[in-house]
Amino acid sequence: DSGVTQTPKHLITATGQRVTLRCSPRSGDLSVYWYQQSLDQGLQFLIHYYNGEERAKGNILERFSAQQFPDLHSELNLSSLELGDSALYFCASSVGAAVGRNEQFFGPGTRLTVL
Amino acid sequence: AQKVTQAQTEISVVEKEDVTLDCVYETRDTTYYLFWYKQPPSGELVFLIRRNSFDEQNEISGRYSWNFQKSTSSFNFTITASQVVDSAVYFCALSEAAGGGADGLTFGKGTHLIIQP
Numbered sequence: 001d002s003g004v005t006q007t008p009k010h011l012i013t014a015t016g017q018r019v020t021l022r023c024s025p026r027s028g029d030l031s032v033y034w035y036q037q038s039l040d041q042g043l044q045f046l047i048h049y050y051n052g053e054e055r056a057k058g059n060i061l062e063r064f065s066a067q068q069f070p071d072l073h074s075e076l077n078l079s080s081l082e083l084g085d086s087a088l089y090f091c092a093s094s095v096g097a098a099v100g101r102n103e104q105f106f107g108p109g110t111r112l113t114v115l
Numbered sequence: 116a117q118k119v120t121q122a123q124t125e126i127s128v129v130e131k132e133d134v135t136l137d138c139v140y141e142t143r144d145t146t147y148y149l150f151w152y153k154q155p156p157s158g159e160l161v162f163l164i165r166r167n168s169f170d171e172q173n174e175i176s177g178r179y180s181w182n183f184q185k186s187t188s189s190f191n192f193t194i195t196a197s198q199v200v201d202s203a204v205y206f207c208a209l210s211e212a213a214g215g216g217a218d219g220l221t222f223g224k225g226t227h228l229i230i231q232p
Contacts, residue, residue, distance in 0.1 A: 033219045033220075098212070098217065100146075108159050
């Protein structure tokens with residue numbers, strides 16, 4: 001158990017809908033990262049928040065957005081869902097803001113299925 | 116742009132054999148970090164090792180060992196005396212220090228390792 005929690009574990013929805021994925025980092029970690037794992041694209045970095053501020057963006061679609069709240073939990077919002085958004089979404093957390101210097105602990109993931 | 120290549124899509128060996136997973140990376144940064152993660156069938160990502168670009172010493176942890184060679188931009192992972200529990204998808208990843216190093220990890224496509232009893 002990494003200490004990172006993600007809810008829900010599974011999510012099934014329809015095209016055009018909007019969903020919210022939630023992540024709670026390990027106690028003491030200030031950074032939260034979101035990744036998408038799909039068969040087509042593999043594991044891709046989406047976005048990084050550090051202590052409530054956005055620090056870096058990766059291959060995140062405009063239909064997707066995220067935020068980190070004062071209690072440090074984070075939410076990833078996916079809207080106007082398409083079939084291709086079906087994937088496993090991971091959240092990871094670390095102590096600091098510099099990716100390489102800090103080990104990232106990954107949550108169990110949320111499996112999103114868009115029908 | 117940074118890139119990680121894991122050319123071996125799938126490897127199948129018999130238990131107790133040694134197996135090496137290859138990882139080749141591309142980066143323009145002089146300071147960077149390399150990682151290996153394991154993803155067992157249950158789906159979670161398990162951290163195995165982190166290595167910075169200034170430390171080329173090989174590392175051994177039990178049956179696992181890593182060979183980092185900057186001259187060939189490779190960071191290969193060897194499992195000695197493989198066991199069925201080693202069956203998983205293994206990912207190599209890279210992080211550059213440029214720009215504060217806030218960008219997330221760049222992952223390779225992964226190598227699916229199958230250990231047959």
